Amino acid sequence: MRKVITAADVERMLCAGESFATIPADAIITPSARDLMRSRKLPARPFFAKASAVAKAMADKPDGRPANSAASAAPHSCDCSQSIDLKNPAAIQKFFTSPAVEAVKAQMCDIGRRMWEKDYVDGNGGNITVRVAENLVLCTPTLISKGFMKPCDMCLIDLDGNQMAGTKKRTSEALTHLGIMKRQPKARACIHAHPVHATAFAVASVIPPSCLIPEAEVFLGEIGMAEYQTPGTPANGKAVGEVGVNHQVVLMQNHGVITWGDNVEDAHWKMENIDAYCRTVWIASQLGSPLHSFGADKLKELIAIRQKLGMSDQRLGTKDCKLCDPGDFRAAPVSQPPKT
Ligand SMILES: [Zn+2]
Structure with missing residues (x-):
């Protein structure tokens, strides 16, 4: 036969x-x-x-892609509106190995390698999820370096975190990502990592002050802080999800950072943006001169740019005096712009 x-x-x-x-x-x-x-x-x-x-x-190849693959050339977005019959194993397997989903797997490997090369993840730390259907999410496996994943390592889970396909065991942090995805439909990809500078702010439980760098205001928006909960637990998913619904960048107390975006590249850009911002603020605060704030009026202009780019911003209803509040950041005083 x-x-x-x-x-x-x-x-x-x-x-x-x-x-x-x-x-x-x-x-x-x-x-x-x-x-x-x-x-x-x-x-x-x-x-x-x-x-x-x-x-x-x-x-x-560390990511399992042929040398000439252009898998990561363009951000990929699956048709998240389609729903797969979760009681049909053959349909799930067919979807899991479809060209569209394979392209997302390759892109997740590419992002994982970039995170590892930038020191955003250590050991087997960090994880990536991408929503590929209305009721299914691709996620990275547990106990593997994000720098050396292959597409065949990826796992498929439902919105409750049950593994539906894949030979490796899914990351326990999937519940944290799902905590955001289930509350915020715009979150089609989430990335969790431990970038040193942003994680240092999370450990100190300090949100970096705003009104210092225009790009950060446009692309990060208001930075959130989620209370500490044990990683991988439903409580952590709830804590992060409640903050993440209105913040695309969330510092996780005593742990790390999670970002979300329209696709995995978008989420990764925000991870790069937050760590660069925290590093810059930290270095600037050591220079002995008060940090210069560009002020609430200029921040409103940046929020308008952010909105034109399709990103909502809950700060619009905030009083001017609170918009550029340095909060708990006390490494150096923040100077205010001269009154005109
Ligand atoms: Zn972690």
Whole structure:
């Protein structure tokens, strides 16, 4: 009887680094397996001799992508409005290995590598989630460095955190990401990391002062602070979700940072923005001169720019005297602009 190769078989072989040369030449390749091979740039047929070389090349790449892949060239957004039948394992598996979802997996690996290279994650820390359907989310696995993930390491979960597909175990922090996604439909991707400068502010429980750098006001908006809860617990999901619903950047007390955006690239930009902002504020505060605030009127202009870019901002209803309040930041006094 001819052997049947499904997408799950291809997925398993890629994960295990198995050679495709072991597949019998007369094997039946299912359409979804063929799609998966194409999405990974594996030649469809005849592919056996060549495929082993391609598979080896992919295994040699930290993120499992062929060297010429443009997987991360453009931010990817799945059609999150479609709903998958969660009682149909075949439908879930087919969706999990579809070209659109494979593209998101590759992009998550790319973002993970960039976070690792920037020292935003240490050990097996950090995690990434991307909403790929109305009722399904891709997430990174537990106990793996974000710098060396492969697409076949990704997990598929429902909105309660139940694992629906994937050979690795999902990150326990998925509940924290879902705490935001379930409250805020615009949050289609979340990233959690431990970037040193922003995490230092989270450990000190200090929100960096506003009205210092215009780009931070436009792209970060108002920075949130979530109270400490044990990582991976429903309580942490609730604490972070309640703050994250109105803040795209949340400092997690005694822990790290979580950001969300329209896609995983957008969420990663905010992670870069918050750590650069915290680092700049920290260095500026050591220079012995009061930090200069550009003032509430200028901040309102920046909030208007933010709104034109489609990002809501709850600060509009805030009194002027509170808009540029340095809060608990006491490393150096913040000077106010001269009265005109
Ligand atoms: Zn963490």
